[in-house]
Amino acid sequence: MIIVDRALAKRHHEGNPIRVAMVGAGFMGRGIALQMLQAVKGMRLVAISNRRVDEAKRAYHEAGADDVAVVETVSQLQGALAGSRYAVTAEPMLLCETEGIDAIIEVTGTVEFAARVVLTALEHRKHVILMNAELDGTIGPILKVYADRAGVVLTNAAGDQPGVIMDLYRFVKGIGVRPVLCGNIKGLHDPYRNPTTQAGFAKQWNQKPHMVTAFADGSKISFEQAIVANATGMRVARRGMLGPTVPPNTPLQEAIKCYPLEELTDGPGIVDYVVGAAPGPGVFVLGVHGHPIQQHYLNLYKLGGGPLYCFYTPYHLCHFEVPTTVARAVLFHDATIAPLGRSRVEVVATAKLDLKKGQVLDGIGWYMTYGQCENADVARAQNLLPIGLAEGCLLKRDIRKDDVLAVDDVEKPAGRLCDKLRAEQEAHFASAGAEGPAGSPVT
Numbered sequence: 215m216i217i218v219d220r221a222l223a224k225r226h227h228e229g230n231p232i233r234v235a236m237v238g239a240g241f242m243g244r245g246i247a248l249q250m251l252q253a254v255k256g257m258r259l260v261a262i263s264n265r266r267v268d269e270a271k272r273a274y275h276e277a278g279a280d281d282v283a284v285v286e287t288v289s290q291l292q293g294a295l296a297g298s299r300y301a302v303t304a305e306p307m308l309l310c311e312t313e314g315i316d317a318i319i320e321v322t323g324t325v326e327f328a329a330r331v332v333l334t335a336l337e338h339r340k341h342v343i344l345m346n347a348e349l350d351g352t353i354g355p356i357l358k359v360y361a362d363r364a365g366v367v368l369t370n371a372a373g374d375q376p377g378v379i380m381d382l383y384r385f386v387k388g389i390g391v392r393p394v395l396c397g398n399i400k401g402l403h404d405p406y407r408n409p410t411t412q413a414g415f416a417k418q419w420n421q422k423p424h425m426v427t428a429f430a431d432g433s434k435i436s437f438e439q440a441i442v443a444n445a446t447g448m449r450v451a452r453r454g455m456l457g458p459t460v461p462p463n464t465p466l467q468e469a470i471k472c473y474p475l476e477e478l479t480d481g482p483g484i485v486d487y488v489v490g491a492a493p494g495p496g497v498f499v500l501g502v503h504g505h506p507i508q509q510h511y512l513n514l515y516k517l518g519g520g521p522l523y524c525f526y527t528p529y530h531l532c533h534f535e536v537p538t539t540v541a542r543a544v545l546f547h548d549a550t551i552a553p554l555g556r557s558r559v560e561v562v563a564t565a566k567l568d569l570k571k572g573q574v575l576d577g578i579g580w581y582m583t584y585g586q587c588e589n590a591d592v593a594r595a596q597n598l599l600p601i602g603l604a605e606g607c608l609l610k611r612d613i614r615k616d617d618v619l620a621v622d623d624v625e626k627p628a629g630r631l632c633d634k635l636r637a638e639q640e641a642h643f644a645s646a647g648a649e650g651p652a653g654s655p656v657t
Contacts, residue, residue, distance in 0.1 A: 218541045222256030225545075231258040232544050233295070235309035237331050238321035239264035239273040241421050242345055245533030246319060251277035254537045260295055260315060261285075263306040270302035288312050310334040316544050317341040319536065323425065325349050325602045326632045329357075332368070333631070336360045341367045341543040343536065345374060347437035348578060351561050352602030353632060354441060355553040356639035369549035372542075373535030376438045378527050379497045380445055380551040386525050390508065391501035394478040394522070396442050398435055398487040399466070399494040403457060405584040405616075406566055407431045428579030433601060436561045436585040439485040443559035443587075445551045448483045450559055453618075454586040459489040466491045466498060467524055473500070475521065485559065485587070493528035500524055556643035560593040561585040562618050563601040569613040575624070577605040586618070594640075597621045603632060 225231055234250070236243055239262050250259040251274075264270040267284060274282050283294045285301045291312045294301040303309070309318055310331065318335040320328050320342060328349045335342050342361065344350055349357075350370055361368035371377050379396050386393050407430035409416075409423035416423040428434040432454075443449060458472035469491035478484060479502060500522045503509055509520050517523045542548040563575070563583045576582050578601060585601040593600075599607070599619040607624035626633055 218538050218545070221545050222254065222537075222541055225256035231256050232316050232540060233258055233260045233314060234317050234319060234540055235259070235261040235263070235312075235315045236319040236321060237263045237306045237309065237328075238319075238323075238345075239266075239269040240321070240323075241425075242533055243321045244273045244276055246321065246345075246536050247273040248277045249533050250537055251279055257537055257540065259300070261291060261301040261303065261309050261312075263303050263309050265304055267302050267304050274300050274302070306331045307334050310338050310340060315340060317343060317540050319343045319345065319540070320349070321345040323348060325352055325605070326630055329353060329632045329635055332357055333360065333635070336364050336366060336368065339364045339366055341540075342369070343539050343543060344368070344370045345533075345536065346370075347374065347376060347434065347441055348602050350553075351437040351440040351444075352600050353635045353639055354444065355555065355557055356635050356642060358553045359642060361552075367543035367547055367549050368552055369539060369543055370441060370551045371536050372539045372550045373530060373532040374438065375435075375495075375497050375530050376442050376445075377535070377539065377550045378530045379442050379499065382497060382499045382525055382527055383442075383446060386499045386501045391503050391512075391523060391525075392483075393446070393499050393501045394483040395473065395498075395500040396439070396446060396448060396483070396485045397470075397498045397500065398439060399491050399496050399498065400435060400487050400489045401494055402430055403432050403435075403459070403487075403489050405431045405564070408566070408581045409579070424577065424579035426579075431566070431579065431584040433561070433578050433585035435487055436587045437602075439487065440557075440559040440561050440587055441551060441553070443485045444553040444557050446483070446485075447554055447558060448485050449481065449589050450587045451477045451484045451486065453562075453588045453592075455486045456484075457487050457489065460491055462490050463492040464490055466493065466496075466526055467518070470498075470500060470522060470524055473522075478502075478522070493526070495530065496526055496528040497530065498524055498526035555646070557590040557639075559587050560590050560598065561601050562588045562593055562598040563604040564618050565613045565615050568615050569609055571609050571611050573609045575604045575607045575609065578602070583619070588618075599624060600636070603630075603636060606630075 262270040
């Protein structure tokens, strides 16, 4: 974003960089480290936590830094900061508790583990940048309440599709066009993919099979579009979204004709996706304008004669844009994308195959479930099980393939923070009202 570059240049010139720590040193975390150390001035990645410390060291090494201290206490981390040494640790709470760190990037893709990290960071008044749609789509609204109470920013990242969509949404809305659809372009959608079917692709790109499965089976895009809905007030047209499939490389302007106009313009708008359109993997926002003179101008400027005007970004650059998200949060208190209040859309657990009573559910992107978007009021009325809470749950009855699971169908593991926060989220926004203004969480 223009303005951020000059603000960071000023911090660099003053010798006062934004100090950032990161939790997670996997494929995306290593990319963030590389970007920050090699291309960003005015910001310093001071510490990385990972359960395997060698992977945190690897992230620094690949980014060109070898003078790295292994720390196990807050005082040791403070010493590393004072000596301008990079630090690695297996204990993420050190990053959250240590003074002098401005922001925490959470990039694990977990729910229970990440909830503990994020809550601790917010309690210590640190800005939190998520590359974790799963956490945001499950308990993001209540974490946003905690962030507001602490006076800090909780945001997902600009480089992921939701952040790119939200930037485009703000632009479209800012020029007086009313957004009616926030969309995502996919190359594949098959809810029955699993880590075995995706093993070859994962190996090709040096990623984990269950992570690429989450993209292929629709769980990831469901989370991404859910958090867009929660940030804009939009809904889904139906469970699972409309998700039209078009012939490969169909121009986006043609592909959008698959959407029924009445579904878009009647109400707050919808979030959705399209499979096969070009340019992919990009994002798009469809908007309408009611003024005939402005419609004439939009036609002149090659956006067509309406009634739908298509704005798109033909790429999303993931880790490349994370530093911009950090700078917006720390320097301008601007969240790239965060919940408005109560959830508008949930991601509900759906059986990927016939499931049997007594089985324990595996995680997102594995063999047993996939995620679908559902409007939150429907999910609440039917007591549907969020897929972000499904891992580790014991099935209390048989579930048929493609049936959506309800909370009553499972026994949840005892003592999970994510369940406590989810219950707190429901209670807080039920008392606050549907729009859910931020306030003091229920204790």
